[in-house]
Amino acid sequence: xxxxxxxxxxxxKEFRSRRGVRVAVQDLDLAxxxxxxxxxxxxxxxxxxxxxxxxxxxxxxxxxTMRLFGQPVPSLLPSVIGRIGAVVESPKFSPNFSGxxxxxxxxxxxxxxxxRVDAAVETVGLTGRDGDRFxxxxxxxxxxxxxxxxxxxxxxxxxLDEPTNGLDPAGIREIRETIRQLGxxxxxxxxxxxxxxxxxxxxxxxxxxxxxxxxxxxxxxxxIGTSTSYRIGVADPSAAAEVLGRAGFTVSxxxxxxxDTTEPARVTETLGTAGIxxxxxxxxxxxxxxxxxxxxxxxxxxxxxxxxx
Amino acid sequence: MRRLVGVELTRLRWRRAVxxxxxxxxxxxxxxxxxxxxxxxxxxxxERAQIVQQSQGQINACxxxxxxxxxxxxxxxxxxxxxxxxxxxxxxxxDPLTLAGERSGGSGMGVVAxxxxxxxxxxxxxxGHDWNSGSMSNQLLxxxxxxxIWTAKALAVTLSALAIAALVSTAYWLAMWATMQxxxxxxxxxxxxxxxxxxxxxxxxxxxxxxxxxxxxxxFRSTVATIGVLFAxxxxxxxxxxxxxxxxxxxxQKNVAAIVKDGTTYYVNPPDSCFIGERANAVVxxxxxxDGERNLSLWAGLGYYxxxxxxxxxxxxxxxxxxxxx
Numbered sequence: 001x002x003x004x005x006x007x008x009x010x011x012x013k014e015f016r017s018r019r020g021v022r023v024a025v026q027d028l029d030l031a032x033x034x035x036x037x038x039x040x041x042x043x044x045x046x047x048x049x050x051x052x053x054x055x056x057x058x059x060x061x062x063x064x065t066m067r068l069f070g071q072p073v074p075s076l077l078p079s080v081i082g083r084i085g086a087v088v089e090s091p092k093f094s095p096n097f098s099g100x101x102x103x104x105x106x107x108x109x110x111x112x113x114x115x116r117v118d119a120a121v122e123t124v125g126l127t128g129r130d131g132d133r134f135x136x137x138x139x140x141x142x143x144x145x146x147x148x149x150x151x152x153x154x155x156x157x158x159x160l161d162e163p164t165n166g167l168d169p170a171g172i173r174e175i176r177e178t179i180r181q182l183g184x185x186x187x188x189x190x191x192x193x194x195x196x197x198x199x200x201x202x203x204x205x206x207x208x209x210x211x212x213x214x215x216x217x218x219x220x221x222x223x224i225g226t227s228t229s230y231r232i233g234v235a236d237p238s239a240a241a242e243v244l245g246r247a248g249f250t251v252s253x254x255x256x257x258x259x260d261t262t263e264p265a266r267v268t269e270t271l272g273t274a275g276i277x278x279x280x281x282x283x284x285x286x287x288x289x290x291x292x293x294x295x296x297x298x299x300x301x302x303x304x305x306x307x308x309x
Numbered sequence: 310m311r312r313l314v315g316v317e318l319t320r321l322r323w324r325r326a327v328x329x330x331x332x333x334x335x336x337x338x339x340x341x342x343x344x345x346x347x348x349x350x351x352x353x354x355x356e357r358a359q360i361v362q363q364s365q366g367q368i369n370a371c372x373x374x375x376x377x378x379x380x381x382x383x384x385x386x387x388x389x390x391x392x393x394x395x396x397x398x399x400x401x402x403x404d405p406l407t408l409a410g411e412r413s414g415g416s417g418m419g420v421v422a423x424x425x426x427x428x429x430x431x432x433x434x435x436x437g438h439d440w441n442s443g444s445m446s447n448q449l450l451x452x453x454x455x456x457x458i459w460t461a462k463a464l465a466v467t468l469s470a471l472a473i474a475a476l477v478s479t480a481y482w483l484a485m486w487a488t489m490q491x492x493x494x495x496x497x498x499x500x501x502x503x504x505x506x507x508x509x510x511x512x513x514x515x516x517x518x519x520x521x522x523x524x525x526x527x528x529f530r531s532t533v534a535t536i537g538v539l540f541a542x543x544x545x546x547x548x549x550x551x552x553x554x555x556x557x558x559x560x561x562q563k564n565v566a567a568i569v570k571d572g573t574t575y576y577v578n579p580p581d582s583c584f585i586g587e588r589a590n591a592v593v594x595x596x597x598x599x600d601g602e603r604n605l606s607l608w609a610g611l612g613y614y615x616x617x618x619x620x621x622x623x624x625x626x627x628x629x630x631x632x633x634x635x
Contacts, residue, residue: 057453058446059633074453081453088450092443097323102444109316109451149447 004067005157005188006032006055011064013050013212024050025212028064032190032205037183039199039206039220040192041292047212048192049089052161056086068157082110085150086159091142095135099126099145102134107152120148125174139166147175158182161192176202196289200224208292230264232257233280234271243274258284313457317465321435330431331473337427338420338477345416346488349406360401367397406489408482408500412507412570420481421511421569425518428470430536432523435466437532446634455630463523463622470519471512478508510607511569514614521618524625558605559613567610576601 011028014021025047032038042048053059055066057074066073069080093102103117121130124144129137137145143166150158160179164172180202183189193199199206200220207217216223234240237257244251247270250260259267264281271278321327352360361368371378371393380392404410411417439445439462452458482504489496526535543561550559557563557575566573583599593599 053633056450058449060631077453081450084450086450088446090443092447094320094438094442094444096325101323105316105320106447106451108319109313109448111312153451 003034003070004031005034005069006030006038006190007067007070008051008055009065011051011054011066012062013047013054013059014062023212025054028209028212028214030207030214031217032188032207034188035183035186036204037179037189037191037202039203040190040209041194041196041199041206042209044194046210048209049161050212051209052086052088052159052190052192056084056088056159057081058088082153083156084159085153085155085157086161087143087146087150087163088159088161090165091146093134093142093145093149096133098131098133099137099141099148100130102145103130103149103152106149110153112152116152116154120151123151123178124148140168140171143167143175144171147178156187158187158189159192160189162194163191164193164195164198172198196292200289228262229258229260229284230267231280231282231284232259232267232271232278233282234276234278236276239274240271240276243271243276310457310461313452313461314464314468317461318469321465321469324435324438326434326438327431330427330434334424334427334431334473335477337423338481341416341419341423342481342484345406345411345485349403349488351405351492352402357398357402360398361394364397364401368393371397405494406485406492407494407496408485408489408504409497411485412504417504417507417511418566418569420478420508421514421565424474424477424511424515425565428474428515429518429522429539432466432470432519432521433526433532433535436462436523436526437530437535440526440530440635441532443635449634456626459527459626459629462527463520466523467516467520471516474512474515475509478512479505482508506571507569510571514565514568517614517618521621524618524622528621528625528628558603558609561613563605564610564613567605567607568614572604572606574602575605577603 008028008030011025011030012023013025014023016022024045028047028051030051040048040051050059054061055068055073057077060074068077069083071077071080073080093099097105100117100121103120104114107114107117121127124147126141126144126148129141134142134145143163147160147163150160158179163179164175167175176198179189179191183202183204191199191203203220205217205219206223208215208223232240234257237253241251241253241257244259244267247266249267249270252258252260261267264283268278268281368390371380372390375382375384375389375393378393378396380389380396382389384392439448448458449455482501485504486496486501522535522539525538526532529535529538546561556577558577560575563573563575579599579601583593
């Protein structure tokens with residue numbers, strides 16, 4: 001049985017206001033195995049950040065249970081918080097303090113040596129600017145500082161909520177590499193992101209949520225699925241479609257000839273026997289974006305509202 | 310906990326707004342002290358001669374009709390002139406500095422009021438900044454036990470406020486004492502000790518105010534909201550006391566005085582029956598129904614401010630532990 005670093009069962013979060021009750025997260029069963037990078041995907045307002053905030057004790061759950069490293073939270077959160085680094089939403093630091101002052105205060109609160117501040121500053125590439133006030137930082141620098149703060153704990157679990165927001169392409173690549181390296185070094189990373197290509201490149205597994213509910217979860221390869229469709233290039237697509245149809249293949253000629261099959265060799269054989277020679281036989285692979293859009297189609301922003309509670 | 314308090318003390322020390330308020334808490338009492346030293350400076354012979362010269366007409370009138378000025382006519386002529394000079398000139402001369410005078414009606418309460426107001430604002434702005442910047446949630450990611458965070462910040466605010474207020478108060482009263490010594494002014498036994506105790510009680514009150522400001526801000530999560538509520542309560546409280554016709558016992562400033570002065574007096578209107586018949590001429594016993602002067606003890610003052618402070622602290626802690634943190 002795989003050790004789960006993050007585990008939720010029947011997690012629910014309601015926000016009450018005069019307009020009624022808004023359900024941000026409902027019946028969420030999240031399971032993040034130890035090691036690797038786990039993507040946490042969902043449209044805006046789907047409940048990703050709320051889930052992360054509940055896991056970290058910043059918001060209370062209306063219902064359900066949560067465990068981090070096997071410990072129930074929030075009751076035993078203090079026993080595991082030292083192993084968790086997190087960036088939740090936008091970086092939040094004292095604007096009039098320098099980046100180094102902000103990190104120093106956080107490091108002192110956990111008894112970390114000042115050398116760890118130096119190391120964190122260097123890791124995220126803020127050396128030379130760490131003495132500047134936080135409010136003078138660009139969004140990208142603020143993100144780097146937030147990531148530096150997570151590294152102060154030398155965490156076993158890193159929870160990153162949109163960590164590349166505001167970074168330039170080089171910065172995005174650096175952070176992506178950092179995340180990949182952390183995942184490979186045994187740190188479990190929960191990466192909440194809208195950049196699906198990034199998740200697909202970095203993550204080994206992912207959970208997709210919409211309207212506060214889990215829509216899919218598993219290894220990224222499994223979510224995308226094995227390719228069953230092939231694009232075919234021939235001189236006469238109509239003739240080829242007729243031949244393949246007669247042989248029992250499911251064929252589509254819209255947007256180019258394609259065939260659904262798990263036996264591409266039979267396609268070659270069938271067309272060759274009919275004297276039709278292939279110029280192309282390319283597997284059409286689904287990507288995470290396609291899966292994400294299919295799963296989250298029709299989701300409304302900000303969870304569901306229950307008026308009569 | 311010691312580590313967390315250390316972190317909060319550093320955070321407090323690095324906050325410029327707090328430093329400005331602390332600077333004010335040092336400078337304004339210093340200015341008040343300087344003003345008192347100047348206002349009570351000894352009258353020079355030249356000044357006295359000038360005043361005597363300006364009042365010569367009145368002195369002459371007194372010498373002519375001494376009884377009108379409260380001077381006995383039976384005194385020898387030179388003594389009459391001397392007494393007349395004292396009577397007509399004396400009130401124009403500056404009062405000398407006395408520690409008792411500064412405590413009862415002088416600058417003592419002014420210093421306490423300034424320390425209280427500025428340190429309350431310091432406690433408020435210290436907590437408000439954490440909420441305003443959103444850094445509170447970041448701090449909770451490093452220490453998730455909210456009770457410890459609340460307590461560490463409260464200790465940092467209260468201890469700092471107490472230390473600053475105690476230092477300023479002590480320095481103030483020592484400066485007043487030193488001034489009197491330098492001027493060879495007579496001093497009642499124990500005057501300095503009484504003044505230092507007065508200053509320390511005032512410092513305790515200012516530190517409690519800082520804690521109250523901090524607790525309220527942790528409850529409302531906004532400096533502006535806290536200041537607004539405090540302003541509204543002070544205005545509405547005064548109106549309610551006036552509308553209900555409550556005695557001075559319930560006035561905020563009387564209770565501050567009770568704490569700082571280790572008890573004070575206030576006045577009530579005795580019932581009409583006290584002025585009718587035999588009671589009108591009877592000797593009024595202390596604290597009796599017909600005695601208009603009442604005592605307000607230190608403990609009564611502590612209860613007046615302590616109870617709301619306890620309620621505020623309790624509500625603040627419960628709210629901070631239970632509510633979601635943005």
